[in-house]
């Protein structure tokens with residue numbers, strides 16, 4: 029099992045390119061099932077989760093290839109199966125996003141329930157409620173969701189009980205081929221959902237309002253082929269900005285969309301970072317200063333993203349002052365706290381969703397273990413700032429969401445080694 033060895037105390041300095049967004053590439057790949065193709069997807073990140081999604085499409089009988097420009101070419105002409113097996117879904121819950129497209133285009137789908145994960149139970153009740161409203165017959169047996177539709181799905185108004193990114197995406201995709209118009213109320217506004225809507229429209233869908241809490245989809249008979257460039261990964265970008273903030277460094281990120289990071293940039297400025305932005309770049313200069321503590325409340329977009337909570341826990345662990353962090357999206361997303369305390373962080377948990385962080389002057393290296401994707405990135409940030417060399421175990425979690433992390437950190441002067 030690979031580990032990362034990180035020598036702490038080096039201020040990050042340099043410029044790197046941000047990869048395509050994992051959380052846009054995954055629903056877009058699932059959405060390619062809606063068209064016979066050819067569909068060309070560029071700027072898809074080379075991550076384990078993306079590979080898993082491509083494997084899933086292939087096991088459904090879809091032609092998926094990587095061309096010489098590293099673009100993913102998909103042609104979902106005739107499928108050999110409509111079943112997404114537990115073996116794949118359990119490793120990557122975004123596999124559940126094939127449910128809506130399979131049902132809409134082929135009238136049937138059998139997808140394993142994704143089950144819970146480290147950060148919470150993560151039910152899919154909103155996905156199923158919405159698909160039933162669109163006319164699907166849904167049964168859940170032996171850990172699988174079996175969905176059928178007699179003829180086309182029928183567009184309607186769907187009021188979602190809570191904001192769910194995956195639920196919004198599954199229903200938006202299913203509605204593209206329904207007869208009539210669907211309106212999703214209380215829909216997720218995340219940029220990745222906007223990117224998915226733009227991708228679907230490139231294939232001839234009629235999606236509008238994506239990025240607001242009411243998305244309207246006018247059903248069409250079929251989608252054609254097309255191409256799309258995946259948006260930049262705002263969470264990868266935010267993570268490297270925090271890396272610069274906790275090491276007192278100065279970094280420049282290329283190929284990013286600053287407007288998708290508003291709440292994060294605001295918090296970094298409150299913490300004392302000097303942030304400048306252009307159309308497709310962000311620069312952060314900490315000029316050797318120690319960060320100031322900043323309170324965090326996670327909420328759906330455009331609020332502060334839950335995927336950046338763990339990273340700001342690290343910033344606060346080293347900041348001047350005391351901060352409160354409230355995790356309002358997932359019920360168990362403080363797994364990084366126990367590991368961070370091994371490095372000397374002063375963090376008090378109050379129940380499952382609130383942490384009070386008292387900043388300390390320094391963290392000290394110790395062996396730690398990654399537990400989930402964003403928790404592992406917060407440990408990398410802590411290791412970059414800690415005194416001594418930290419070894420992080422189970423870093424397969426990191427490889428799920430951060431493309432070539434040791435190369436990118438190395439380009440900014442960090443001393444990071446992957447050891448088996």
Ligand code: EPZ
Nearest residue numbers: 051122150151152153154155192193194195335357358401
């Ligand atoms: C997406 O997960 C992201 N994953 C997550 O990123 C991200 O943290 C999350 O959205 C929130 O922004 C991908 O895009 C692949 P949700 P998703 O449905 O769609 C509850 C990362 O680190 N809920 O918006 O699964 C659910 O339990 C990952 O890159 C229901 O109750 O998130 C959770 O508490 C982690 N019923 C809350 O809603 C449902 O039917 C938000 O979940 C659906 C969700």
